[in-house]
Amino acid sequence: MKLFLAKAFDILGAPFYFRTPPRFMLLNFPHRPLFSTLLAMLTRRSLSLSSSRFTWVWLAAAACCVACAVPPKHTLEIANRDIVYAEEEGAAQYAPELLEAAKDSLDASFRKIRAEQGQWFEPMRDYTPAFTAALAASHHAQAAATATLEARQARQAQLEARLKEVNTNLLQAFQSTRGIPKHRAYNRNLTRAELTLSAAQDRLRQGDLDVVDQKFQEVSTIVNTVREGTGTYIADYLRGKRDRWGKWAKETVEVSARQKGYALIVDKSSHTCYLYYDGRLKKRYDADLGANWMAEKSMSGDKVTPEGKYRIIGKRQRPDGHKALDLNYPNADDLRRINEDKRKGKIRKGANPGYAIQIHSGGGRGQDWTAGCVALANPDMDELFRTVGVNTPVTIVGAWDNKAVAGSRF
CATH class of the missing domain: 2.40.440.10 (L,D-transpeptidase catalytic domain-like)
Known part of the structure; x- marks a missing residue:
């Protein structure tokens, strides 16, 4: 009988042997945390008894503990929070595949929970697959958030380099209007571009990268228009002279x-x-x-x-x-x-x-x-x-x- 109990302990009770189970054991079996210590105590106690009359009592109690399974509610909440955070950081733009994988895993977890809840004999329900899917959802969401942060940092560095380029082009455009009779009209447009570029710098410091990109485009459009106008005028001025x-x-x-x-x-x-x-x-x-x-x-x-x-x-x-x-x-x-x-x-x-x-x-x-x-x-x-x-x-x-x-x- 003691040998039988040892085998049963290996199969059913090993994850709960500790009086205070380690974190990884609780994560692996989140649907039984309330009974972990109890099962360990029961199993350890049964192994120390020589009388077989107590053995069936401990076995029955252990079976009840293992069978009392509940959905991984806490893990689902964590996974959902991770997905929301990734979305707020912009994962839909920078890491769409990872974000979609997280959502798919979360949906799969809920489907598995519903499937288990359809099992009429409650002691037979097993939410381990649902828990595994919820963990995967959290993992994908965290990976999406990390990838988003790295992508945003890379894009910010790229926009900072482009800021210098756009600013140089703007200064050159101002210089190109020097001496042209229409320079006041050109300079009014370039002054507007200068104000737009200043606003883009503020947005860049705030991390509003999409708006920065848009404002850079506005400035470039004005600069190109002025360059085209001054280039045409200069060509006409030089022609034949x-x-x-x-x-x-x-x-x-x-x-x-x-x-x-x-x-x-x-x-x-x-x-x-x-x-x-x-x-x-x-x-x-x-x-x-x-x-x-x-x-x-x-x-x-x-x-x-x-x-x-x-x-x-x-x-x-x-x-x-x-x-x-x-x-x-x-x-x-x-x-x-x-x-x-x-x-x-x-x-x-x-x-x-x-x-x-x-x-x-x-x-x-x-x-x-x-x-x-x-x-x-x-x-x-x-x-x-x-x-x-x-x-x-x-x-x-x-x-x-x-x-x-x-x-x-x-």
Whole structure:
């Protein structure tokens, strides 16, 4: 009889032998936790008794304990909480297969419970398969949450890198509008994009990644639209003019060499004023231009720095130290072109071509702000004012393809 009890203990009672069963045993048999210790006590007691008259009592009690099975309610609650947590973290987007596996396992657990509850003889019910399915549901849900966290971290790092790229593109777009007559309209759109990008940065810090992606797209759309517009304008501005500008610049350098004197070439695209002497480059100065420099000057108030071959016709110096070199704008070529544009209806007939174009001090601001003049920083203007005199050639070009002079924007 003792041998029989030992076998029965191995089969039925081993998981409950301990007075306080280890955690893994309780997990493996959650539907019998209330009777675990009791069964262990009964079984251990039966093995210590030599009288067979108590044996059948302990066997009957042990059988009742094993048969009293209940559904794994607590494990189901844990699995359900794990699934809800995974969904809240975004597993439906980042780990849909694991989340679906968790839900399927949870459904399977409930189906197995219903199947066992359909068993009319209650002592024969076994909820171990239901418990196993509930454990699987919890495992899949936790794996989905972990995968989601890792995916979100990777995506956040990707969006942070894209933020730098979008910000760089935005700054370049702002730069591309510099000097274009429509730059204010373009800049209004770019300012709106700048505000959108700032909002995207805030959302990125909050972890709202889907909204960040959407705002990046909005900014990119605005930037691309501005780039397309400025690119078209620049292409139209340059069309058919490069050769003419190059010819003017070359002739100006040749005059300097032939006369062994000074000459100035202003390259609007690089915002640079080049000083030549005897056909050789002596100095270069940074220059601020008219706010709408990327155009041909046609009337007073258009804030365009003119293009053409001019000369210094006067030198001015105020008591406050302001210095200026007067240019002979408009020259004969300017008047001929402006009158032709009036005849074609490009500008109104009564438009004044403008006057008082100078190279003057007050520059060095790093932006285009003048009404059409060329502005140098005060120390540069002081030096230039001492160096050049009346009748010094001054040529202003939109862009210069001189290989010896780098820095042209185009």
